[in-house]
Amino acid sequence: DSGVTQTPKHLITATGQRVTLRCSPRSGDLSVYWYQQSLDQGLQFLIQYYNGEERAKGNILERFSAQQFPDLHSELNLSSLELGDSALYFCASSVVGTSETYEQYFGPGTRLTVT
C-alpha cells in the first residue's frame, strides 16, 4: 500500500457527461500528479500540482482540469467525455526535498469506462 488513495475505483458513464476523480496524497507529500493509462499508449503525464499551485502541465486536454485543495487532496475533472477517454487514471504523490528529482508513489487508480 503506497498510502495514496483514489476514489472511486470504477466509474461508468456516458459520452458527453462530466466526472470528478479524487486523490489523497501520502501523508506529508505536497505534490500530486495525474496520469492517464490506456491500453495502447501506456502512462501519459497530465498535470502536476504542488501545495495548491499548478506546477507542470503535460498532455492534458482542454476538456480536463484539475485542482489541489488546501488539505492537499486533488480532483481531476473530465468533461464532455468521449469513448476514447476510457482508461485507467492514476494519481501519484511525492515529497519535495532539496532536490527537484523525486520518486512518485502511485495510487490504485480509477478505471473510467465511457459508453
Add this chain to the structure above:
Amino acid sequence: EDQVTQSPEALRLQEGESSSLNCSYTVSGLRGLFWYRQDPGKGPEFLFTLYSAGEEKEKERLKATLTKKESFLHITAPKPEDSATYLCAVQATSNTGNQFYFGTGTSLTVIP
C-alpha cells in the same frame, strides 16, 4: 521529440535464469530516470531513481544501471514473484515545468 523506449515488450524466463531489460531515452534536460514495477490492475510501485551516467542501484535481485542514452534493469536469478510489468520513466525539464515520460513497459513472466 522526447521519448522513452523499452525492450523487449515481453520476456519469459525460467526461474533462476538471469536477464536484462532495456530502456533507451531521448530527452533534453534529463533530471532523473526511474524504474517502477506494475502488477495487473494496480498502480506502479517505485523501485529505483538514477540521476547520472555511471550510477548503479541494487535491491534484492534487481540492479539498475544508467548510461547517457539508456538504462538497464538486470534481474539475477528471478523468482515467479518477480513476474510483473517493469516501467521506465524519465523526468525532463521543459517550458511548461518538469515533464514525465513513461515507456510502455516490459512484461516479465518467470516460470517455475
